[in-house]
Amino acid sequence: MATQQGIMGESQMEQALTSKTGRMKARPSASLAVFTWELRHRLFSRSTWIIGLFLVICALGLSWLGQSKDWMDQPANIDVAGTTAFGLMYEMPGVLMLWFAILLPFLSADAVADDIKNRMHEMSMVTPVSSRAYVVGRFLASLVISLLMAVLLLVSVMAIATLLHAQFSTYPEPDYAVIVLMWALVVLPALCLLCGASFMLGTLWPTFTGAAKAVVLVIWLFIWSLGIGLGSTPLGPWDPTSNALSHMFKPYYLALYQAGIQHATSTAERWQVAHSVQGTLPDLTLWIITHVLYVMLGLALVWFAVRRFKRFSDAL
Amino acid sequence: MELVCEDVGKQYGDLWALRHVSFSSGPGIVALVGPNGSGKTTLLRIIATLLPQTEGRASWNGMDTRSHGEEIRYGLGYLPQEFGLYPEFSARQFLRYMAAMKRLPKVLIARRVEEVLEQVNMTKFADKRLGTYSGGMKQRIGIAQALLNDPELLVVDEPTTGLDPEERVRFRMLLAGLTQSRLVLLSTHIISDVEAVSARLLLIREGQLLFDTTPEELIAKAAGQVWTITTDAANAARIQEQCKVSALVSQQYGIMLRILSATRPSEEASLVEPTLEDAYLLFAATSSGALTR
Numbered sequence: 001m002a003t004q005q006g007i008m009g010e011s012q013m014e015q016a017l018t019s020k021t022g023r024m025k026a027r028p029s030a031s032l033a034v035f036t037w038e039l040r041h042r043l044f045s046r047s048t049w050i051i052g053l054f055l056v057i058c059a060l061g062l063s064w065l066g067q068s069k070d071w072m073d074q075p076a077n078i079d080v081a082g083t084t085a086f087g088l089m090y091e092m093p094g095v096l097m098l099w100f101a102i103l104l105p106f107l108s109a110d111a112v113a114d115d116i117k118n119r120m121h122e123m124s125m126v127t128p129v130s131s132r133a134y135v136v137g138r139f140l141a142s143l144v145i146s147l148l149m150a151v152l153l154l155v156s157v158m159a160i161a162t163l164l165h166a167q168f169s170t171y172p173e174p175d176y177a178v179i180v181l182m183w184a185l186v187v188l189p190a191l192c193l194l195c196g197a198s199f200m201l202g203t204l205w206p207t208f209t210g211a212a213k214a215v216v217l218v219i220w221l222f223i224w225s226l227g228i229g230l231g232s233t234p235l236g237p238w239d240p241t242s243n244a245l246s247h248m249f250k251p252y253y254l255a256l257y258q259a260g261i262q263h264a265t266s267t268a269e270r271w272q273v274a275h276s277v278q279g280t281l282p283d284l285t286l287w288i289i290t291h292v293l294y295v296m297l298g299l300a301l302v303w304f305a306v307r308r309f310k311r312f313s314d315a316l
Numbered sequence: 317m318e319l320v321c322e323d324v325g326k327q328y329g330d331l332w333a334l335r336h337v338s339f340s341s342g343p344g345i346v347a348l349v350g351p352n353g354s355g356k357t358t359l360l361r362i363i364a365t366l367l368p369q370t371e372g373r374a375s376w377n378g379m380d381t382r383s384h385g386e387e388i389r390y391g392l393g394y395l396p397q398e399f400g401l402y403p404e405f406s407a408r409q410f411l412r413y414m415a416a417m418k419r420l421p422k423v424l425i426a427r428r429v430e431e432v433l434e435q436v437n438m439t440k441f442a443d444k445r446l447g448t449y450s451g452g453m454k455q456r457i458g459i460a461q462a463l464l465n466d467p468e469l470l471v472v473d474e475p476t477t478g479l480d481p482e483e484r485v486r487f488r489m490l491l492a493g494l495t496q497s498r499l500v501l502l503s504t505h506i507i508s509d510v511e512a513v514s515a516r517l518l519l520i521r522e523g524q525l526l527f528d529t530t531p532e533e534l535i536a537k538a539a540g541q542v543w544t545i546t547t548d549a550a551n552a553a554r555i556q557e558q559c560k561v562s563a564l565v566s567q568q569y570g571i572m573l574r575i576l577s578a579t580r581p582s583e584e585a586s587l588v589e590p591t592l593e594d595a596y597l598l599f600a601a602t603s604s605g606a607l608t609r
């Protein structure tokens with residue numbers, strides 16, 4: 001059995017264990033320590049992998065099912081492919097992000113509250129890690145896990161786009177840059193906002209995380225349901241769920257298509273025009289600005305949680 | 317090195333869980349005893365910087381627990397009464413995690429983890445997932461995490477709960493070996509643990525500090541109040557209704573009772589030397605009914 005006297009006899013150990021400054025020099029960032037260990041903890045968790053697997057299966061299945069929309073030119077029966085720029089304006093917020101949004105509160109609301117569920121909160125709170133470092137580290141870990149899930153979503157869409165093009169000659173060749181851009185535009189701001197809101201509620205009311213998730217989801221679904229109406233109003237770019245996106249830009253694509261087919265003489269030419277139009281990106285500057293603000297709002301909510309976190313004193 | 321509590325009180329709503337608790341202590345083991353709900357855990361949480369007190373002042377080495385929590389926590393080890401562990405981690409991973417949270421330098425973490433695993437006799441199970449551990453094994457890992465940073469102030473709340481007798485003795489030995497240049501605050505219901513390791517005892521009842529004494533002094537206070545008698549079942553039942561009884565043993569020729577009473581409970585009763593458990597039961601129990609049933 002090792003003895004404490006043996007440990008205390010070594011000056012390096014003694015200084016390191018008892019001196020705050022000694023420890024600060026050796027391990028400068030508490031947030032980083034909390035982040036790396038929490039990330040490891042989450043990656044060891046079976047539920048993280050189950051959620052990831054569920055997400056990939058859903059994303060692959062839904063992308064496959066959403067491969068075409070039959071609205072562009074009813075007489076000619078020309079469809080919008082689900083993985084083109086315009087198709088993704090429907091598919092990404094209307095189907096994929098809707099599913100992903102339901103998962104996100106489950107990935108972030110419990111990031112701090114899990115310590116209460118695991119009855120680890122007392123042991124965590126008597127460590128010298130500051131409240132700020134603890135909360136920031138936990139948020140960063142949940143954000144990274146959520147981002148990894150979002151990347152799985154992206155990869156699934158890319159895989160289905162590639163597969164559909166390989167399977168059907170009429171299916172447009174995937175433009176991976178456009179897919180990434182639409183993903184970044186639709187998924188990332190929503191992810192930051194949903195994670196930030198869920199994390200804030202779960203952190204400040206750690207014994208009510210179930211209610212926190214429900215509140216976030218109900219509000220999100222309500223705003224999502226407003227998206228179709230918002231698309232034709234000036235408020236369209238402010239829709240955080242991006243469900244207004246396709247409705248906002250539908251006139252733009254229709255105008256492009258109508259202009260393109262004026263000189264088309266055959267169905268094949270109309271298909272070619274349709275494919276070309278679908279892959280075009282409109283000016284999204286206003287959309288990007290508003291959604292950057294949503295990213296900042298998500299981070300502001302986290303900062304609010306950092307400032308208000310009381311080291312579980314209400315739960316003791 | 318000094319822990320000072322001055323008139324510490326903690327109020328939850330209208331209820332005072334702790335009131336007017338004052339004591340101070342230097343290095344050594346101080347046992348905190350008292351019935352369930354007496355305020356022991358609340359006091360330990362205040363000292364461990366987990367809870368702010370409603371009134372009074374608690375300080376460690378002159379640092380107020382409310383305003384200098386982070387500094388105090390660098391030299392603090394704490395084992396809560398009830399805790400869980402991350403079931404996904406192995407013991408070794410969990411202790412490395414806790415070492416990082418305790419801000420131990422990276423170069424020392426691996427070595428220190430192995431040392432505390434050895435101290436709690438868990439080295440051979442260190443790579444098994446914590447989710448597969450028994451209650452006693454989890455308790456030993458809880459003790460190990462409290463020791464990781466070689467704390468100057470070690471606060472342990474019911475540390476031997478769930479440990480088998482052999483492990484309890486090992487833990488007592490471990491505590492006894494830790495007392496040089498550190499203060500150990502030990503809250504326990506197990507009086508034999510107090511007898512084995514502690515030279516000082518704080519008895520808390522209903523949020524008030526009743527005695528700040530030594531085990532010997534508490535035993536001395538109980539002298540002349542502990543009796544024994546061997547009698548039939550009917551008489552034993554009558555005595556139990558009237559007096560506090562600390563032990564009841566069925567024997568071949570009747571029932572042997574150990575009675576706590578300031579006056580002779582029966583003509584046949586004979587005075588015996590009190591034990592620490594007798595003394596504790598005599599002073600800590602809130603009513604005779606609590607002891608007779």
